[in-house]
Amino acid sequence: MQQYKHLLLATLLAVSIPFSGGYTQTFAGLDQLVFNPKTTIGGYGEMHYNQVSSENGSTTGTLDFHRFVLFYSHAWTEKWSFKSEVELEHNFVKSGQGELELEQAFVDYHHSDAFGIQTGVILPSVGFINEYHEPPLFFGVERPDYAKYIIPTTWFGNGAAVYGTLLGVDYRVVLMEGLDGIKFSPGSGLRSGRQKGYKAEATHPLVNLKLESRAIDGMIVGGSFSHMEAPDTLQGISSANPTTLTELHLNMERSGFIVRGEFGQIHYGKPELVSGVRSARGYYLDLGYDFREIFNLKGELIPWFRYSDINTAAVTEGVDAAIEADHHNSQWMIGLQLKPIPQVVYKLDYGKFRPENGTESTLFNLGVGYMF
Amino acid sequence: MKYPKPINLIVGLMLMIPMDLSAGIGEETEAILHQIFPGADDFEFKTLELDHQAKRQAEIASRQAFQMEKIFLWEIRSGEEVIGFAVLDNVxxxxxxxxxxxxxxxxLAVVAVRIIRYREQxxxxxxxxxxxxxxxxxxxxSKFLLGADIDGITGATLSANALTRGVKRISVYVSLLIGKD
Structure with missing residues (x-):
């Protein structure tokens, strides 16, 4: 009986709290007036001109509407929503050319700032660009090579994520389809192993954890750890290649200066399945300065400099060590980006691509991008 | 070790659920206004229809459309004297x-801007x-220029832009509406 007294007391308290705010105003119906279920459309896109001049005299130039992306989303309630991202790459899809991808499609339950769950096609939290890949958000016409060969952006797949902010730290834990270990390669790292949600092998999922702090004004610092057993999708776990990807990232914006850097390392459990490669690693560092205030401009005008160094076969075992030099390159690049409004960017850059073994090439790129 | 009885857990949960419901947008906003104007003794809440002409001018000045059909306004008084205003809005x-x-x-100078509900990851x-x-x-x-008057935020480009325009829009609107009185 004593138990029921507690229950009754709790019920009375529970019922009384909503009416005990101590305010004389009534806000009847206000929450409903402020929130309405709504469908929204957003998107981004980018067109590039890429010119590559090799030291041996050959020059190629391509003009490509690289990405056309639509976000289609719906909010049923303040906490329940659906979000999606559909991407058309290279303008046109035909037998192996161009791609049509469902890069995100998930139900989001946003309980509070501290806790939310996403279930569906999601992006793992690895570095800046995998999750924030709209063209106005990074320097350079093309994404940094780091975001291709160390982190295989755009990396997406089927799974679920828990996210939130606790004690000022953003966290996200992802459980999703892993990568196909048999497709890892010394030249392109994890990239070809992405299953992209296509009837994905999921007996041994990927676990990904990100922690990120914004405690200091103008600074984001974070890192992530991902582990997967990476079984061969045809032969299963007997031919798995347990693999980890660890990365750190930093972005600082202060008094017009912008510093951004990322460092990442892939570690393969079975080098013999990746032609003897044990580890891949790489980094890039961007420095920029926004001349908006000096020139009293309405938009952003940022010249920037990048240095990057990537080795997709940084450590090898049981093979000729020359393979390490074969997959090592450094790159420097200078560029200019103009944003007349925050959602539109014009880009220009020039740089040198220097493989340790191979022919140096000169890169010249022009681009336009948008987001909404 | 003594484990909690299931009934205690149920009591705990029942206490938590209504706490969540009690935090209505109006009450939350007014609690903030109490903190900002500790000396005020009257917080009069009004729901007003949008004035068509002022709406249009505010939208042109801010390059942003109103999301809601109504204006949710507080007039804050100390004794008979009006000492401030507040407007609840969405972007x-x-x-x-x-x-x-x-x-x-x-x-009609901005004293504070506070987010009442942020619902995104x-x-x-x-x-x-x-x-x-x-x-x-x-x-x-004021110009409300993002990147110059107001710092942009990495990873929150769209939200920062929308809010900056929103505060401009509401500021223009109240200046037209309250300025007339």
Whole structure:
């Protein structure tokens, strides 16, 4: 009986709290007036001109509407929503050319700032660009090579994520389809192993954890750890290649200066399945300065400099060590980006691509991008 | 070790659920206004229809459309004297609306901006009071230039842009509406 007294007391308290705010105003119906279920459309896109001049005299130039992306989303309630991202790459899809991808499609339950769950096609939290890949958000016409060969952006797949902010730290834990270990390669790292949600092998999922702090004004610092057993999708776990990807990232914006850097390392459990490669690693560092205030401009005008160094076969075992030099390159690049409004960017850059073994090439790129 | 009885867990849960429900947008906003104007003794809440002409001018000045059909306004008094105003408004985030309040002194300079509800995973940095404090002192005729007057936020480009325009829009609107009285 004593138990029921507690229950009754709790019920009375529970019922009384909503009416005990101590305010004389009534806000009847206000929450409903402020929130309405709504469908929204957003998107981004980018067109590039890429010119590559090799030291041996050959020059190629391509003009490509690289990405056309639509976000289609719906909010049923303040906490329940659906979000999606559909991407058309290279303008046109035909037998192996161009791609049509469902890069995100998930139900989001946003309980509070501290806790939310996403279930569906999601992006793992690895570095800046995998999750924030709209063209106005990074320097350079093309994404940094780091975001291709160390982190295989755009990396997406089927799974679920828990996210939130606790004690000022953003966290996200992802459980999703892993990568196909048999497709890892010394030249392109994890990239070809992405299953992209296509009837994905999921007996041994990927676990990904990100922690990120914004405690200091103008600074984001974070890192992530991902582990997967990476079984061969045809032969299963007997031919798995347990693999980890660890990365750190930093972005600082202060008094017009912008510093951004990322460092990442892939570690393969079975080098013999990746032609003897044990580890891949790489980094890039961007420095920029926004001349908006000096020139009293309405938009952003940022010249920037990048240095990057990537080795997709940084450590090898049981093979000729020359393979390490074969997959090592450094790159420097200078560029200019103009944003007349925050959602539109014009880009220009020039740089040198220097493989340790191979022919140096000169890169010249022009681009336009948008987001909404 | 003594484990909690199931009944205690149920009691705990029942206490938590209504706490969540009690936090209505109006009550939350008014609690903030009490903190900003500790000396005030009257917080009169009004729901007003949007004035068509003022709406149009505010939208042109801010290059942003109103999300709601009505204006939710507080007149804050100390004795007979009006000492401030506050307007509750929405801007569109990536998918969900962001609900915020702009608080003014009686000369319609911004005293504070606070986020009442942020419903998205990304871009939550706009809730940071130090970022929002940059709006202090702004009036309807201030430029509200993101990146110059107001710092942009990495990872919250769209939210920061939407809020900056939103505060400008509401500031222009109240200057036209309250300025007329």
């Amino acid at each position: 569109q985030g990536k998918v969900q609306p962001i609900t915020y309040v702009v608080v003014y002194d009686r000369k 990304y871009g939550g940095a706009v809730q940071d009071p130090s970022w929002l404090d940059q709006f202090k002192g702004f009036k309807a005729d």
